[in-house]
Amino acid sequence: MNSPSTSPGRDLRCIPCVERHHEAVRAIFNEAIVNSTALYDLHPRDEAFMRQWWQAKREGNWPVLGLENEQGELLGFATYGPFRPHAAYQFTVEHSLYIEVSQRGAGLGRRLLSALIEDARQRGFHNMIGVIDASNEASLRLHHRLGFSPCGSIREAGRKFDRWLDLQLVQRLLEPASTGGAAM
Numbered sequence: 001m002n003s004p005s006t007s008p009g010r011d012l013r014c015i016p017c018v019e020r021h022h023e024a025v026r027a028i029f030n031e032a033i034v035n036s037t038a039l040y041d042l043h044p045r046d047e048a049f050m051r052q053w054w055q056a057k058r059e060g061n062w063p064v065l066g067l068e069n070e071q072g073e074l075l076g077f078a079t080y081g082p083f084r085p086h087a088a089y090q091f092t093v094e095h096s097l098y099i100e101v102s103q104r105g106a107g108l109g110r111r112l113l114s115a116l117i118e119d120a121r122q123r124g125f126h127n128m129i130g131v132i133d134a135s136n137e138a139s140l141r142l143h144h145r146l147g148f149s150p151c152g153s154i155r156e157a158g159r160k161f162d163r164w165l166d167l168q169l170v171q172r173l174l175e176p177a178s179t180g181g182a183a184m
């Protein structure tokens with residue numbers, strides 16, 4: 001996929017991702033998989049894998065929010081899903097977000113994650129968890145700036161590029177969406 005042609009900052013729309021975004025989502029994932037430890041996949045995701053990924057999102061009614069420019073090109077996306085399968089975790093979600101490589105460092109991550117937090121809050125979730133590679137300074141900084149706090153770490157949880165990878169967990173508790181009524 002070619003990089004999106006515009007620079008960010010103007011006229012970006014936050015939209016739910018739909019089928020025409022699927023190839024861009026896969027390309028953004030795969031760039032991060034091949035070139036970084038942001039994801040712990042060792043191989044690019046093929047179309048069959050992504051079909052199942054989208055199906056799980058659809059069946060769980062989980063959001064996949066995107067940022068699109070005036071040309072309809074996808075500059076990044078963010079999503080969440082279950083943290084763990086057991087029923088008592090029903091109010092906790094684990095999220096992730098990815099900005100297209102040529103668009104990073106320009107505030108798009110902040111915009112997308114803010115929208116995702118608001119989505120989770122509106123749907124009544126209580127706790128958002130990010131599971132971040134400990135060397136991912138951009139992601140740690142972004143999460144810190146948006147009110148996430150460290151809530152644990154796992155040393156040498158993964159191995160990629162011939163080295164051990166540490167995980168940093170972060171969390172943010174969500175205040176309930178306003179009902180519009182006066183507090184009792």
Ligand SMILES: CC(C)(COP(=O)(O)OP(=O)(O)OC[C@H]1O[C@@H](n2cnc3c(N)ncnc32)[C@H](O)[C@@H]1OP(=O)(O)O)[C@@H](O)C(=O)NCCC(=O)NCCS
Nearest residue numbers: 038097098099104105106107108109110137138139141142
């Ligand atoms: C991590 C990521 C989502 C951040 O999005 P972004 O659009 O690049 O970040 P923003 O421009 O919104 O910046 C958010 C904050 O992070 C800081 N930041 C951005 N890039 C940084 C970098 N490379 N190193 C350190 N801090 C960085 C910004 O300065 C800003 O902090 P500030 O408000 O104190 O200035 C994006 O870089 C990305 O997609 N990376 C690859 C995939 C990934 O790591 N996803 C997260 C998996 S948990």
